[in-house]
Amino acid sequence: MSRRFTPKVVTANALLEGDVIYLTADDRWSRDHREAELIEDEAVAEDRLLHATSQRRTIVGAYLADAKAGPDGPEPAHFREVFRTRGPSNYAHGKQVDAPYV
């Protein structure tokens, strides 16, 4: 039996500011992880990543990140991705003040 697929979101950085962004189900890029499309199928994930990568004029470095369902939308599964939803821990900079996630 193949291993169970861990759900994913497509994430990248915005070309101009470098801010962390997430691909939504309706093909927008959101700054909010909770708006990301939670992808439960591996083939769909690869397809969505390809779709994201093709948007080279607006985004940089798209990849699939592990995520899980939460009460308000997808939540990051790994601490690195949690930090990306917030910003650094030494200053109130980045998303935690610009676009509070939690």
Add this chain to the structure above:
Amino acid sequence: MYDYSEFDESFVRTRVAQFSDQVARRIDGSLTEEEFRPLRLMNGLYLQLHAYMLRVAIPYGTISPRQMRQLALIADTWDKGYGHFTTRQNIQFNWPKLPDVPAILAALADVQMHAIQTSGNTIRNVTADHFAGAAADEIEDPRPVAELLRQWSTDHPEFQFLPRKFKIAITGSPNDRAVTRAHDIGLRMVRNDAGEPGFEVIVGGGLGRTPMIGVTVRDFLPKADLLPYVEAVLSVYNTLGRRDNKYKARIKITVFETGAAEMTRLIEERFAELRPLFGGNDQALLADIEEAFATPTLGDAPTDAYDAARTNDPVFRAWADTNLAAHRNAQYAIVTVSLKAHGATPGDASSDQMRVIADLAESHGHSEIRISHEQNVILPHIHKSALPALHAALRQVGLATANVGLISDIIACPGMDYCALATARSIPVAQKIATRFDELKLEHDIGALKIKISGCINACGHHHVGHIGILGLDRAGVENYQITLGGDGTETAAIGERAGPGFAYDEIVPAIERLIHAYLAVREAADETFLQTYRRLGAAPFKAALYPEEAQDAA
């Protein structure tokens, strides 16, 4: 300090124009990220976790007040009002926006600064002893040679696509404050039997995933042979260095796989070919550069005010005891301005702090400023009579922390708060250790101790050469911190040894506290440092403190 020639000026301006065009073409879609990435890296622009990061070179750590003010202006205009001084004598801005980067580079060019070769597989910013030109123990100021190396290596056509990045460190003193044994090439000034200055040439040191202490390929290299000799080392490396495996591409692996004796033979053979091609222009250029680094004219005045402040002001005395180093002129002191206020981010300076440092350098310090690889700022020529006023001015802006060389003077890489390569955070660990030992009021009792923290195995935080090194890793999706003991970055360089299993994020500070209490319990006297105690007793008492349960099981 060195002033750009017309050639330097035109080179930097041309590069700014080129990169401005490249940024415009990336934004309008003419360039893909794959095409643009190597171009932006050539100009020091990285993409990190939350934003872009621009790494600006501070060649051999020397910066003028005017340049410092420009960094403050850049921080205020295009970033978030601060900059991060790094372990490679660079400054990093953590929040620039891509469309603003050309303007930032132009602002840097206005004060003879740039971000060229702060990334990529090239010869990076040459780092130097931060007390250069002032230290009492110095044979000669190493910075003219560092500047010669900068000019030679910048855009050198043969060395733009090396197997991997290449870092050169240089010191003019027998006391090695530039970690020369952990660089691709380390140059340590020594005298020969005739009393002439020259260099011990160390090759193949490095930290990262395979830490190695460099090997000496020449005990004494005459100064006049330096450039052809360094070119010979690079040439051999460029030929032999591995390009098949990124993790085996640094010269330390080349030296290890080739063998020190064979490597030395190849370097000498290549040097014999290259030496006759250097007709003396390099030495003429070096002589010009040396003039630019002449020691400022130092005054002659009584130091009574200093002596009085030491006697009457305990806060000043504590600061003077830790943050001053011996200047070659006994009326003067080298001041280390700590960027390690307890609980602050190691190496960060606000734009206000930068401006105060620039002002103080002008009013009291012959307009000289250095940045150390230990992430502090140095005012190298302060007359002792000016120290009380200087200290008072530094206190106003939170720059008078009396902790240089102590447990809270921690080197820490940006870690996972910023860096895309990091596997764990470094900064908050440094903040918590500093805050904890400040609460315990133990810092001055503990004495000389270097803690160095890296957030991944690439070791930007130099953890291998920390007396106590901390390495942050990702263990099964959780931050985990390994401790190494007994590292040393000086002339008695050593790679620290791993103490045992790692600690969770909330366990690492208590673990360090146990380690320090063990040291205080077993040291022979108050002046036996942590490193000396470790060398005398070995790891056993420290491991027992770190892992009390195992020690109990074994009993």
